[in-house]
Amino acid sequence: MSGIEIAFGSIALMLVLIYSGMHVAVALIATSFGGVWLLRGNFDLAADMMVVAFKDSITDQLFGVVPLFVLMGLVVSVSGIGRDTFDVAQQGLRRLRGGLGVATVAANAIFAAITGISIASAAVFTKVAVPEMRRHGYTPHFSVGVVAGSSVLGMLIPPSLLFILYGILTEQSVGSLFIAGVIPGLLLATVFAVGIVLMGYLTPQFIGGMQDDGEEALSMSAAEATGKLLPIVVLVALVLGGIYGGVFTPTEAGAVGAAGALVLAIGKRRLSWNNFWQVLVQTGHTTAAICFLIMGASLYSRMLAFSGLPGWLSNAAIDGGYSANGVVLAMIAVMVILGTILDSSSILLLVLPIVVPILTGLHVDLIWLGVITILAVEVGLLTPPFGIAVYVIKSTLGPDTDVSLGQIFLGAAPFALMMFLVLGLVFLFPALATVLL
Amino acid sequence: MRGKLDGSDGALGSIVAGLNAVGSFWIIGLMLLICADVAMRNLFNAPIAGVAEMVAFSIVGIVFLQLAHTLRTGSLTRTDLLLSALEHRAPMAKRLLLVLFNLVGASAIGLTFWYFLPSLEVAWTKPDRNFMGNPGFFQIPTWPLYALMAIGMLATVFQFLASARDALRGGRA
Numbered sequence: 316m317s318g319i320e321i322a323f324g325s326i327a328l329m330l331v332l333i334y335s336g337m338h339v340a341v342a343l344i345a346t347s348f349g350g351v352w353l354l355r356g357n358f359d360l361a362a363d364m365m366v367v368a369f370k371d372s373i374t375d376q377l378f379g380v381v382p383l384f385v386l387m388g389l390v391v392s393v394s395g396i397g398r399d400t401f402d403v404a405q406q407g408l409r410r411l412r413g414g415l416g417v418a419t420v421a422a423n424a425i426f427a428a429i430t431g432i433s434i435a436s437a438a439v440f441t442k443v444a445v446p447e448m449r450r451h452g453y454t455p456h457f458s459v460g461v462v463a464g465s466s467v468l469g470m471l472i473p474p475s476l477l478f479i480l481y482g483i484l485t486e487q488s489v490g491s492l493f494i495a496g497v498i499p500g501l502l503l504a505t506v507f508a509v510g511i512v513l514m515g516y517l518t519p520q521f522i523g524g525m526q527d528d529g530e531e532a533l534s535m536s537a538a539e540a541t542g543k544l545l546p547i548v549v550l551v552a553l554v555l556g557g558i559y560g561g562v563f564t565p566t567e568a569g570a571v572g573a574a575g576a577l578v579l580a581i582g583k584r585r586l587s588w589n590n591f592w593q594v595l596v597q598t599g600h601t602t603a604a605i606c607f608l609i610m611g612a613s614l615y616s617r618m619l620a621f622s623g624l625p626g627w628l629s630n631a632a633i634d635g636g637y638s639a640n641g642v643v644l645a646m647i648a649v650m651v652i653l654g655t656i657l658d659s660s661s662i663l664l665l666v667l668p669i670v671v672p673i674l675t676g677l678h679v680d681l682i683w684l685g686v687i688t689i690l691a692v693e694v695g696l697l698t699p700p701f702g703i704a705v706y707v708i709k710s711t712l713g714p715d716t717d718v719s720l721g722q723i724f725l726g727a728a729p730f731a732l733m734m735f736l737v738l739g740l741v742f743l744f745p746a747l748a749t750v751l752l
Numbered sequence: 753m754r755g756k757l758d759g760s761d762g763a764l765g766s767i768v769a770g771l772n773a774v775g776s777f778w779i780i781g782l783m784l785l786i787c788a789d790v791a792m793r794n795l796f797n798a799p800i801a802g803v804a805e806m807v808a809f810s811i812v813g814i815v816f817l818q819l820a821h822t823l824r825t826g827s828l829t830r831t832d833l834l835l836s837a838l839e840h841r842a843p844m845a846k847r848l849l850l851v852l853f854n855l856v857g858a859s860a861i862g863l864t865f866w867y868f869l870p871s872l873e874v875a876w877t878k879p880d881r882n883f884m885g886n887p888g889f890f891q892i893p894t895w896p897l898y899a900l901m902a903i904g905m906l907a908t909v910f911q912f913l914a915s916a917r918d919a920l921r922g923g924r925a
Contacts, residue, residue: 379807570786600827603818
């Protein structure tokens, strides 16, 4: 058996196991272990590689910010800042068809400026927006689909954990990457909003009952709305101002933001000890789940590297046409395909080391490529079987929910399509990413 | 995915919850450490030495302390597409699948633990050669971290076994 065949065999087995319900990280670890064992015919070597994946793959300052970005997002969620933002957006948009959906997108866009990971946005708005939308008669799949789709904004609008990872892998300025993400992020939010309104008119049965949106007069004065928005504005100013004022690095923003969110939450008297403990435990669980996945994915990348599959794919991409655009398109295709089985960080870890040297030789702007990469990778958050955003929503809904994973994937599908549209726009008009630099 | 509370599982449950609590407090410590570094650097022009190493050390410690509890509470990423379909049609098949998956998890982590032990031993016997950071500037020995990783892996192996047992008995796992 050739290395390529073993790699494809492992991928196939891994898919079967993940579909059947094995823990994803365990499936990655077990099939990669088996793959390396087959490839090298050496049990000890395979086991030692497993140990290396456990020891080294997350031992970096970079991963230290994972729990802090999660903590910031969750504290903001229990402090009710996410709900306040959603309330104000809901108030402003309630007359619109699909207004609650648009409000979710708008609140997510603002929320994205104080959180750097999509799963935090997904968790917060699953709690805040989904019950409200369902109460207003929206279909379950649309309610969770909007949350899954708009959670992607968290990674595109700075600060963003994925941009930090990309910057480290490609030696680009994280600050520049953050700036490059602003316009595409806002564009994506706009496309989502327009798309929701269009769905409201074209496929009303898909999104459900919007007719009673305007009935409840949530009379909110301008002063009240300002009061509700003020904390989030302060947090955004603290996090982004600190980064661009040179007070702290983008990676440190997670810690400062989490501390700021804690102070705000305590100041608003919205954080009981019990809540705080729940938040800490949940932060730990999310961190452990992500980092365990990263360990598994790192072993998996090593197995693939052993098999020669990345080189084989890279050759296939180059044979398809030597132009820079051809390679970028091939990279997007590979990332989207990988996105159906791997998480975002693993895809970056797997694909970038192959693609970036080729593209640097072809004089591609690596900041622009960063935005393209994040968009392509984030489509994977919404695609089965391994859309992380979808799993986060599922686990946030809790074990007693009537919403199935299949429904979440169905609801997220239109948003994945709209992401492809924005990806195409950024690809055709690179200025969208680079004009602010 | 909570296990049935008989004697042995009660003990395992307390240990796993205890590890989780330590990890949770550690997150707060990590946040305060980075904030202190930012403050010291900007206010007093005196950055704290070795923050990068301490952060890298912390994240690994936190993850391994939390892993068993994450598994126990069902927060470890998995899909339930097939499992929930089997729930009504073939509950026995579902239970057997869960037993199998948990045993695979136990074997994978158990094997890693076994091959990891020599690293722990070397880190313990030769702390002068096993550290994080730069000599003369800032150093943390790796053995406490490796010890935590070993404890975390062992707890996770036992949690996988407990989950497999619960699945076999027909409990929720």
